[in-house]
Amino acid sequence: MDAVGHEVNSFISEAFGEKPNETSVWAQEDDFVQIFVRLSDKVAILSLSNDEGEIVEEDSLIIREGQWQPNSIQTRRMPDGFVRFKHRTKEILLAPELIRSPDWASSLLEGWLTEIRGESGIPKTRSQRISTLMRSRDRIERMLNQANLNEVADEVRYVEFRLDSADYKLAGTQLSHSSSEE
Secondary structure, eight states: OOOOOHHHHHHHHHHHSSOOSEEEEEEEOSSEEEEEEEOSSEEEEEEEEEETTEEEEEEEEEEEGGGOOTTOEEEEEOTTSOEEEEETTEEEEEOOOSSSOHHHHHHHHHHHHHHHHTOOSSOSSHHHHHHHHHHHHHHHHHHHHHTOOHHHHHHHHHHHHHHHHHHHHHHTOOOOSOTTOO
């Protein structure tokens, strides 16, 4: 269980009527914390802030065990770096966190919900196992596509070209696009 302050644990106990079984911090600063919480029959993703010593819930996503199906928690890193967590029609955006991946977080939440439900993680029939493998393959393909750095590399090259161009202009020369101009 990640260390969270007494105030945060008190807030969770008061808001949900029970002490958390487990917590895991996603992001934490002086004035806010974003955490995953495991309770007796649900998990919660909470974005909390500290407003003059009082804990305030900025946003939350509650996933009850009865409404959850395996692999139904979707995560995606957005272009601005924030991470979207979605379950059914509800979603929450969390701070850009590079230390932990969105898939780590969804696996943690899915694992907690599986433990709450008391099921083994292994499907029973052959078709269920194949479906699970196909979902895992699709998730890995999405992760690889999100991790593709081609767009970033193109942007870096463009910025480098603009910087070189500015340097040449400041030096009083023109940047040549082809070597045949002599």
